[in-house]
Amino acid sequence: MINSTQSDAAPQGAANFRDVATAHTPFRTGRLLLWLVIAFVVIDFGWIIANNEGFGWPVVARYFFDPTVISGLYVSLGLTVVAMILGVVVGLVIAIMRMSNDGLAKGFASLFIWFFRGTPLLVQLIFWYNMSTLFPAISISIPFGPTLASWDTNSVITPMTAAIVGLALNEAAYMAEIIRGGLISVDRGQAETAEAFGMTKGRALWRIIIPQAMRSIVPPTGNQLISMIKATSLVSVIAMADLLYSVQSIYNRTFEIIPMLLVAVLWYLLITSVLNLGQSYIEAYYGRSERRNAGVAKVEAATGEANH
Amino acid sequence: MTVIDTAKPLVQARNVHKAFDHLEVLKGIDLDVMPGEVVVILGPSGSGKSTFLRCINHLEAIQKGFIEVDGEQIGYKLKKDRLEKLSANGIARQRRKIGMVFQQFNLYPHMTVLQNIIEAPVGVHGESRKDAIENARQLLQRVGLSEKADAYPRQLSGGQQQRVAIARALAIKPKLMLFDEPTSALDPELVGEVLATMRDLAKQGLTMIVVTHEISFAREAADRVVFMDGGVIVEQGRPEDVIGNPQHPRTQSFLSRFL
Ligand SMILES: Nc1ncnc2c1ncn2[C@@H]1O[C@H](COP(=O)(O)OP(=O)(O)O)[C@@H](O)[C@H]1O
Ligand SMILES: [Mg+2]
Numbered sequence: 001m002i003n004s005t006q007s008d009a010a011p012q013g014a015a016n017f018r019d020v021a022t023a024h025t026p027f028r029t030g031r032l033l034l035w036l037v038i039a040f041v042v043i044d045f046g047w048i049i050a051n052n053e054g055f056g057w058p059v060v061a062r063y064f065f066d067p068t069v070i071s072g073l074y075v076s077l078g079l080t081v082v083a084m085i086l087g088v089v090v091g092l093v094i095a096i097m098r099m100s101n102d103g104l105a106k107g108f109a110s111l112f113i114w115f116f117r118g119t120p121l122l123v124q125l126i127f128w129y130n131m132s133t134l135f136p137a138i139s140i141s142i143p144f145g146p147t148l149a150s151w152d153t154n155s156v157i158t159p160m161t162a163a164i165v166g167l168a169l170n171e172a173a174y175m176a177e178i179i180r181g182g183l184i185s186v187d188r189g190q191a192e193t194a195e196a197f198g199m200t201k202g203r204a205l206w207r208i209i210i211p212q213a214m215r216s217i218v219p220p221t222g223n224q225l226i227s228m229i230k231a232t233s234l235v236s237v238i239a240m241a242d243l244l245y246s247v248q249s250i251y252n253r254t255f256e257i258i259p260m261l262l263v264a265v266l267w268y269l270l271i272t273s274v275l276n277l278g279q280s281y282i283e284a285y286y287g288r289s290e291r292r293n294a295g296v297a298k299v300e301a302a303t304g305e306a307n308h
Numbered sequence: 309m310t311v312i313d314t315a316k317p318l319v320q321a322r323n324v325h326k327a328f329d330h331l332e333v334l335k336g337i338d339l340d341v342m343p344g345e346v347v348v349i350l351g352p353s354g355s356g357k358s359t360f361l362r363c364i365n366h367l368e369a370i371q372k373g374f375i376e377v378d379g380e381q382i383g384y385k386l387k388k389d390r391l392e393k394l395s396a397n398g399i400a401r402q403r404r405k406i407g408m409v410f411q412q413f414n415l416y417p418h419m420t421v422l423q424n425i426i427e428a429p430v431g432v433h434g435e436s437r438k439d440a441i442e443n444a445r446q447l448l449q450r451v452g453l454s455e456k457a458d459a460y461p462r463q464l465s466g467g468q469q470q471r472v473a474i475a476r477a478l479a480i481k482p483k484l485m486l487f488d489e490p491t492s493a494l495d496p497e498l499v500g501e502v503l504a505t506m507r508d509l510a511k512q513g514l515t516m517i518v519v520t521h522e523i524s525f526a527r528e529a530a531d532r533v534v535f536m537d538g539g540v541i542v543e544q545g546r547p548e549d550v551i552g553n554p555q556h557p558r559t560q561s562f563l564s565r566f567l
Contacts, residue, residue, distance in 0.1 A: 193414040196365055197428040197480065198404035200397060207431060211418045286418075 056259030063250060063263050072246025073267055079232045079242065083167035084225055090168065091175025096205070098180055109176065116173035122234050124170055128162040129238040159240040167235070171228060178220045182213035214286040222279035226272050233264075243267055316379070318343045318484060318515050319364065323373035326359055333359045335539040336373070341484075344513045348526040348547070351536035352562055357519040360536070361486045364517070365406045366399050378405060378483050404432060407477030411489040413469040415461040415476070421448070422457040425476045433480060440479070447475040451505050467498030471505050478509075485509070487518040523566045527551050535559045 016022065049055055063069055098109035116124070132153035139150035157165075186209050194204035236245035243264050251260040319341035326334040333356045341347050349357050362368045364375055366383045375382045382402055384391050394402070416424050425444040429435040435443075448454050451471040461469055470490055477485060487506065491499040503525050510516060510529045520526065526533050526547055533550040535543045535558075543556045554560045 187414075189410065189412055189414040190416065192367060193408075193410065193416075195400075196367060196403060196406075196408040198400045198402075198432050199428070200400055203431060207427065208416055212416075 054258055055262060056256055059256050059259035060262045060266070063247075063260060064266070066250070066263075068246045068250060069243070069263055069267070072241055072243040075241055075246075076229065076232045076243040077271070079163055079167065079235065079240075080225070080228050082164055083171055083232075084228055086164070086168035087171025087175050087224075087228075088179075088221070090172035092179055094172060094176035095179040095183065098176065099183065113173045113176055116170050117177075121166070121170050121231060122237065125162065125166040125234055125238055128157065128166045129159065131157045131162070159235070159238050162238055163232075163235040163240045167228065167231060170231075171224065174224055175221070178224070179213070179217055182215075182217035183209055185216045186212045211286075215283075218279070218282050218286055222275065222282075225279075226275055229268060229271055229275070233268075315343050317341060318345075318378055319517070320376040321360075321364070321373070322375075324360070324363060324370050324375060325372035326356070326363055326368060326370050333539050334363070334370070337536075337539075337541060339534065339541065341515060341517060343483075343515055345531045346510045346514075346516045346518065346529055347532050347534055348530040349517065349519045349534045349536055350521070350523070350526060350550075350562070351542075355536045356539045357536055358488050361408075361488050361517065361519055364484075364486060365403050365408060377402070400432075404428075404480060405483045407480055407482035407485045409470070409473050409477050409485065409487045409490050411492050413461070413466070413473045413493070415469055415473055417461050420458050420460055421453070421464070421472050424461070424472060425479045428476070429479050444475070444479055447478050448472075450478075450508070451475045452501075465498060466494045467501045470494065470502045474502075474505055474509075483515060485514055485516045487516065487520070489519055489521065491520065491522060521566075523551060523563070535562070537562070 050057070094109045094112055097105040098113070100106060135153055137150050138153050138156055139147045141147035141150075183205075190208055190212065191204055194208045199207070232242050233244040235242050236248060239245070241249070247260040247264045251257045254260075317340040319339070321337050321339040324334050324337040325332070337356075337360055339347075349360070351357050359368060363370050364377065364382065369383060374384075380402055381391075383394055383399055385394055385398070386392075415421075416427065419427065422441065422444055425447060426435075426437065426440040429440040429443065430437055445454065445457065448457055451474055453468060453471055453475070456464060456468065456472070461472070464472065470493075474490075490506070491502050494502065499522070503522060506516070506518070506525070507529050518525070518530070528547075530547045532544060533547045534541055535550060535554070535556070537558050543550055543554060543559045550559065551563060554563055
């Protein structure tokens with residue numbers, strides 16, 4: 001044997017000891033200590049929250065499914081869905097306008113984005129709500145000609161429409177930039193190929209460009225959706241009975257401010273958590289062609305969620 | 309190869325000029341391609357070969373001269389002695405008889421091989437899905453990739469991707485195929501399979517304009533070799549003449565690099 005000539009310290013089985021399959025991790029004291037400290041802080045914090053009378057957990061439990069709260073929750077969710085859909089649709093149009101060769105379309109899109117991103121959402125909401133002081137009546141008419149139809153502004157701009165219009169237009173400005181970024185990220189050769197195959201611009205966008213852009217559009221859109229859920233709480237200032245407004249209306253009566261706010265907080269957290277989950281699945285879906293084998297997609301979707 | 313001498317040219321390019329801003333790229337190209345003819349364009353990089361191909365299906369607009377494919381002037385129509393620019397949809401319609409294969413394959417990465425191939429036949433040419441799929445499977449067999457119908461482009465080698473791209477272009481039943489350096493992005497060992505596919509197409513009488521640096525392909529498969537340099541056609545003729553016995557000094561110095 002060649003090995004036997006080397007030294008006594010290297011026995012026959014030396015090669016086996018070097019096989020990494022036999023390796024074990026040494027005990028890491030520092031890590032355990034860190035865990036203990038963190039666990040202590042968390043438990044202590046939990047103890048304080050559970051035992052502080054001020055949090056009023058029984059009150060939280062009692063009002064969690066209160067009809068007023070639930071209807072406020074529906075309003076918040078409904079507003080989010082409607083404003084988000086409108087925001088995405090308008091945002092897509094604005095993004096396409098901004099990328100077009102037409103100077104007028106480009107200019108309008110830039111102006112739109114500049115204005116709605118440049119002013120606070122709260123101000124926009126109050127502004128829409130008070131439209132009637134600027135324009136007492138909304139009418140369709142030919143300039144310098146007869147009026148075709150007219151409505152009283154106050155009957156058109158209810159808190160509901162003001163909230164939808166305000167949230168949607170603001171969202172559209174952000175979505176336009178997100179969508180534009182996504183469209184730009186798609187390889188230029190793709191649009192060219194679609195063109196060479198005689199596709200119309202619209203079809204190329206819909207079938208070839210947008211599906212590929214989705215990979216970079218979905219993650220920031222998920223963030224926007226979560227922001228939107230929270231932004232809907234702003235509509236409580238224009239007397240729209242959303243989730244926040246509902247708990248406020250209750251604590252204005254009962255003065256249980258903290259417990260009622262907790263009810264709202266828990267609901268907001270619950271919704272955003274569900275949205276996070278949905279987002280990872282959608283991301284995995286649009287990333288499917290990236291992966292070498294299809295089975296991996298599901299696993300990644302699950303672990304991706306754990307990382308959030 | 310079936311060159312029908314009496315037929316009208318399928319492609320007619322006359323005095324084609326193209327400039328990007330002030331950079332003149334094409335300086336008067338005249339070229340006729342007969343139905344069934346295989347024309348290989350050779351020339352140094354930057355000589356305007358890709359630009360010329362892209363002008364043929366109007367991916368680039370030309371500034372002077374005209375290009376006619378299958379009796380239709382590309383990008384324009386004659387209305388009572390006046391030439392009018394076609395609408396975007398009109399141009400899209402003209403492109404439907406021209407297949408194109410790109411250097412970078414440009415398969416749609418979010419679609420499977422089969423979806424890539426049926427996209428234009430179903431979505432642009434209005435074929436039924438069933439017919440398109442059937443045709444696609446035949447084409448895949450023809451390029452030797454029957455078992456890859458459900459793979460995504462990323463799961464294929466470069467050579468396989470390019471063969472799918474060729475099948476995709478054939479699926480629209482084109483009268484003319486344009487190839488822009490179809491093997492230049494491939495590893496050397498994958499070039500052969502793509503050239504073999506193209507040689508088959510040439511044998512079957514498809515009209516092809518091929519930009520390539522594969523001299524051997526030009527020698528074996530081309531009916532005519534065109535040598536371009538500096539935005540003009542310097543020399544053209546039968547492959548054995550242009551490649552075997554080039555007359556122009558620029559052709560000679562270009563070809564000497566491949567010996
Ligand atoms: N879109 C464009 N804008 C500006 N210059 C271009 C564009 N496309 C090509 N060119 C220029 O035109 C010349 C010819 O290019 P190309 O047709 O790609 O040559 P080849 O394919 O023969 O290598 C090059 O100098 C290139 O830089
Ligand atoms: Mg080129």
